[in-house]
Amino acid sequence: MIITSRFFNRSELIGFVALALVLVVILPLSLDVFRLNLVAKYLTYAFVAIGLVLCWGYGGILSLGQGVFFGLGGYCMAMFLKLEASSVENTKIQSTPGIPDFMDWNQITALPLFWQPFHSLTFTVLAIILVPGLFALIIGTAMFKRRVGGTYFAIITQAVAAILTILIVGQQGYTGGINGMTDLRTLKGWDIRPDHAKIILYFFEVFLLFGCIFIAQFIRLTKLGRILVAMREQEDRVRFSGYSVANFKIFAFCMAAIFAAIGGAMFALNVGFMSPSFVGIVPSIEMVIYTAVGGRMSIFGAVWGALLVNFAKTGLSESFPQLWLFGLGALFIAVVLAFPNGLSGIWADYVQPRIDRLLALRKSKSGSPWAGNSVADGAPAE
């Protein structure tokens, strides 16, 4: 087994530099704040997509319920922000001032117990990581220990997404129901709505995104990453070799959940909004589509996939308000038919060879310095 000594091989380094250039330099310089804020929204899905690369692309666990974790992270953040926005002076028009407006509409007269800790930012940050993490641990343990996998697991994650949506919509006094939590204003007294705040939040998000990319890359490169791939290809052999397959799967699933939750929390901050429409089955499937379009084996591809699909969504819907859904559907079909490995497939098949040739011409006969392209980059088994 070859483990590259470098953290990124050359092709990944190019990918990293290109992404960093686009996100840190090109987009902020070329877009106005409104569009940049939209990019920030798109990037929140990139967190989910990176998690799915780990869990689906490498671990072979297809989760159609990532919206659950995105939603849990987002709701934790939104609860903190909503409490801050619901100060007594902001809500004096209500029958019970000092509680979120939707509670007042639902005749709740005191802040429920489980809302109380969300007055603290420290607790909130911990909750964003731990609540979805623990939830994924419970689902994962319950499923993988019993060797439920494949399609059945995908169906169960869908069911969880549906249940959570119904729960949020039904308990509207505690969650804001179908309206969600709107009108989020400040973070520790810092107004998150004006333009300069949007720019700061954008860069903070890009910073976190690269953090997640590094973590995912690190997991991929360690022995753990190899076991995940081995598991995807031949689960029984890994089990017979003495590894606990279930534990590895649970780990990958939890990581994906935590990434999704970070994305959700950033969503609430950037958009100032959280609603059950990000929790259900449809958004969860959309998240899988981002990963598929980007190429499910590629961490960078996931980010590009999330950006491309969302750019297309916004662009098409602004140009053709009545017909845009058809255009988006056509785009998906085209990508899946023509490029089954997604954007990263296009890169690997068309762009990378040219770059290689160019470099090879310059450094003729110096051998192939990155011959040991990692095993994990192999084509999917299906």
Place this chain on the structure above:
Amino acid sequence: MSDEPNKGLQSPLRRKLLMGAAALPLVSILPRPSFGAGPATATVNTTGLAVTDTEVTVGILHSATGTMAISETGSIQAEKLAIEQINAAGGVLGRKIKFIQEDGASDWPTFAEKAKKLLVNDKVAAIMGCWTSASRKAVLPVVEQYNGMLYYPTFYEGLEQSKNVIYTGQEATQQILAGLNWIAKEKGAKSFFFIGSDYIWPRTSNKIARKHVENVLKGKVVGEEYYALGSTQFNSVINKIKLTKPDVIFTDVVGGSNVAFYKQLKAAGVDLSKQALLTISVTEDEIDGIGGENIAGAYACMKYFQSLDNANNKTFVPAFKKMWGEKTVIGDVTQAGYLGPWLWKLTCEKAGSFDVDKIAAASPGVEFKEAPEGYVRIHENHHLWSKTRVGRAKLDGQFELIFETADLIEPDPFPKGYQ
């Protein structure tokens, strides 16, 4: 009739409107009216809105796709009709209205995103848009932050008032109280059974209705049940209705659930000509899906019915059908959508400006005498004075007007004693 001013052909604006409507078919033949004769752009637009010497841009923001498209299409059509009529009659302050349509896609955050795009990128002077409470709640912080002007057409739960919104539909008390009074008197009703979809509008409406039934009408609410949006199983509640035998079934079930509810009600043998049913959520648009034979005999409490017999409506309905097809039906919210562009135009002319602050300040007192529903006036709280009407559903999907309040009802979004 104390509040109703003397309507008639002597009003110059009415004549203008009629001429405009009559000229509609000719628009394609005649040279377009020339624009640009209005006051200088610098004086009517001091805040950088999308206003030129000949044009002013507004936004239309509704769901053209997704589950709400079926309801919101009527509003889009009505707003486009109003804009076309206003342009045919000379535009606003000498400028032609140009509109940018965005799709909210039945998704509340998309509404917020598109509202922001309209205000920040396109600098629209006003937005005609939103339908569900959820989409309005999503858009409200955006229009307040960027100081936009939203004309919101749907009847809604109240408990809201904003400088940046004109609510052209009725708030809950305007819609409900007079209807309950009427049915209590007419049918001697004492016991009520509430059925609603599970979200903020039905819950708030039923809360107000319950207080009114218990405190004012001295009646009793014998049941109150909620169903998730899109729910199609109503058999258990129909059984409860048959057991409790309420004098009145009061419903605020929305969207596609209505189809299942009324069909199952009929299948269970509940005869709406004997069992009184008062709904605040079924308009001509919904009956299109439910089928007239399934709901005939039910009472609906609205401010507008397509069948209203007044001169304004008799010009409005044919104009609407001419533009959108003979088969289209016009419901309460569609009519309220039609009011938006007109009220905005009248307010701009009163204020002599497109500036949002000036429009917000000039809105109270603006009256629209050519409204298909009769006559409306904007209240200080940015809602409309309007009448409450009760209609009985007929087999052909239209309503027969049974009752209307004598006076306009004052909008009261924060009703004392009902919270």
